[in-house]
Amino acid sequence: MSDIPTSPEHTAGETQGDAVTLPTRAGFVALIGEPNAGKSTLLNRMVGAKVSIVTHKVQTTRARIRGVAMAGQSQIVFVDTPGLFEPKRRLDRAMVAAAWGGAADADVVVLLVEANRGLSEGVKRILDRLNEIGDVARVALAINKIDRVEAPVLLGLSQKLNDAYPFIETFMISAEKGHGVEMLKTWLAGEVPESPWLYPEDQIADLPLRMIAAEMTREKLTLRLHQELPYQMTVETEKWEERKDGSARIDQLIYVVRDGHKGIVLGNKGETIKAVGKAAREEMEEFMGRKIHLFLQVKVRPNWLEESERYSEMGLEFKDGNQ
Numbered sequence: 001m002s003d004i005p006t007s008p009e010h011t012a013g014e015t016q017g018d019a020v021t022l023p024t025r026a027g028f029v030a031l032i033g034e035p036n037a038g039k040s041t042l043l044n045r046m047v048g049a050k051v052s053i054v055t056h057k058v059q060t061t062r063a064r065i066r067g068v069a070m071a072g073q074s075q076i077v078f079v080d081t082p083g084l085f086e087p088k089r090r091l092d093r094a095m096v097a098a099a100w101g102g103a104a105d106a107d108v109v110v111l112l113v114e115a116n117r118g119l120s121e122g123v124k125r126i127l128d129r130l131n132e133i134g135d136v137a138r139v140a141l142a143i144n145k146i147d148r149v150e151a152p153v154l155l156g157l158s159q160k161l162n163d164a165y166p167f168i169e170t171f172m173i174s175a176e177k178g179h180g181v182e183m184l185k186t187w188l189a190g191e192v193p194e195s196p197w198l199y200p201e202d203q204i205a206d207l208p209l210r211m212i213a214a215e216m217t218r219e220k221l222t223l224r225l226h227q228e229l230p231y232q233m234t235v236e237t238e239k240w241e242e243r244k245d246g247s248a249r250i251d252q253l254i255y256v257v258r259d260g261h262k263g264i265v266l267g268n269k270g271e272t273i274k275a276v277g278k279a280a281r282e283e284m285e286e287f288m289g290r291k292i293h294l295f296l297q298v299k300v301r302p303n304w305l306e307e308s309e310r311y312s313e314m315g316l317e318f319k320d321g322n323q
C-alpha cells in the first residue's frame with residue numbers, strides 16, 4: 001500500500017518531560033452495509049465532507065482509504081468496501097472479493113443497517129458472508145437513520161440483529177442528524193490497537209486525493225503495459241503542491257521490483273511513461289477540475305512487497321484471468 005510512512009515522533013506511549021502522554025493508537029475500520037445505508041453520510045460526520053464527496057465519485061479497482069479521522073490519540077483509518085453488490089463481471093467479482101478481504105483484515109468492522117429497512121434480504125446476505133468468513137475482525141452494529149423510526153421498533157430490531165449475529169457492540173445513530181456519531185467514533189478510537197500513527201497528520205486531509213491520483217497512474221500503467229508487468233508495481237504520491245494559479249503539482253514515484261522492469265515502464269525513449277503521464281494527468285484534471293502538473297519517476301524497490309504486507313489486503317492481485 002502506498003503512503004504509509006509512520007511518523008517517528010509518534011511512538012506509542014511516549015513520555016514528554018514529566019507529562020506522560022497517552023499511547024497513540026491507529027488501525028483500520030471497514031464500514032460495510034447495503035447501498036444507501038448511509039456510509040458516506042457517516043464518513044462526512046467523522047472525517048470531513050470534502051474527502052467523502054471526492055471518494056464517492058470513483059470506483060477504483062482497489063479497496064480505498066476513504067478517510068482518516070483523528071480522535072484523541074487515535075488515528076482511525078476508514079477503508080471502503082467497493083460495493084457489496086452481486087458481482088457480474090469478473091473485475092467486479094475481484095472487487096467484491098477485495099472488499100471482503102478488506103473487512104476480514106480490518107481491526108474493526110462496522111455494519112451499518114438502516115433502521116427503517118431492518119433485517120432485509122441484503123443485510124441477511126451480508127451476515128451470511130460474515131459468518132462464512134468466520135475469522136472476520138470484530139464486528140459492531142450501527143443502526144442508522146434512527147430519526148425515521150419509533151423507539152420500540154428500534155429495540156426490536158436491535159434484538160433481532162443481535163440474535164442473527166454476535167455483534168460486539170450496538171450503536172443507534174443518525175448519521176444525518178449526528179446523533180450517536182461521536183459515541184461511535186470515541187468507541188472506535190479505543191478499539192484500534194496501540195500503534196504509532198499510520199499517516200503524518202499533515203497528509204490526512206488530502207490523503208484520499210493522493211491515493212486516488214496514485215491509483216489513476218497505476219491504472220494507466222496497467223492498461224498500457226498489459227501483461228508485461230506483474231502486479232508487483234506500486235505508485236505513490238510523494239508530493240502535492242498547491243500553486244497560486246489554482247493548479248497543483250503532483251510528484252509520483254512508480255516503484256518496480258526489478259531493474260529490468262524499469263526499462264519496461266520507461267519504454268523506448270521514455271515514450272511509455274510519457275503516454276502514461278499524459279493519460280493520468282488528463283484524468284486527474286477532469287476529476288479534480290483543475291490544471292495538474294504531473295511528474296513521474298521510476299524507482300526500483302525490491303522489497304516493497306514485504307514492506308507493504310500489512311496493507312496488501314487493500315490491493316487486488318491481478319493474477320491470471322482476473323481481468
Ligand SMILES: Nc1nc2c(ncn2[C@@H]2O[C@H](COP(=O)(O)OP(=O)(O)OP(=O)(O)O)[C@@H](O)[C@H]2O)c(=O)[nH]1
Pocket residue numbers: 033034035036037038039040041042144145146147148173174175176177
Ligand atoms: N433520515 C435519515 N437519512 C439519512 C441518514 N443517514 C443517511 N441518510 C440518507 O440516506 C441516503 C443514503 O446515504 P449515503 O450516505 O449516500 O449512503 P451510502 O451507504 O454511502 O450509499 P452508497 O454509496 O450507495 O453505498 C442519503 O439520502 C442520506 O441523506 C440518517 O441518519 N437519517
